[in-house]
Amino acid sequence: MYSLLWLFDTLITLYVWILIASAILSWLVAFNVVNAHNQVVRSLGEFLWRVTEPVLAPLRRILPNLGGIDISPVVLIIVLYFVRNLVFELVTGW
Secondary structure, eight states: OHHHHHHHHHHHHHHHHHHHHHHHHHHHHHTTSSOTTSHHHHHHHHHHHHHHHHHHHHHHHHSOOOSSOOOHHHHHHHHHHHHHHHHHHHHHOO
């Protein structure tokens, strides 16, 4: 059972890092720090968008519009850590 918990924790941690990378890359592209026409940057951005957008899009519809500030990755990270801790408490009784 602990192996499944470890796998669950690892997958959530990996997805959180993917969310952070996606947010950082979007900032770098928005402020013209990296060239969006570069094939590597475009491929990385496409991968991150395809992995994160299916989860973030429904969350964006629920959250209020804050005038250009997207807080959906932060909210999703908080929810993921909450679910992770809840599962650990239910399974281990800790």
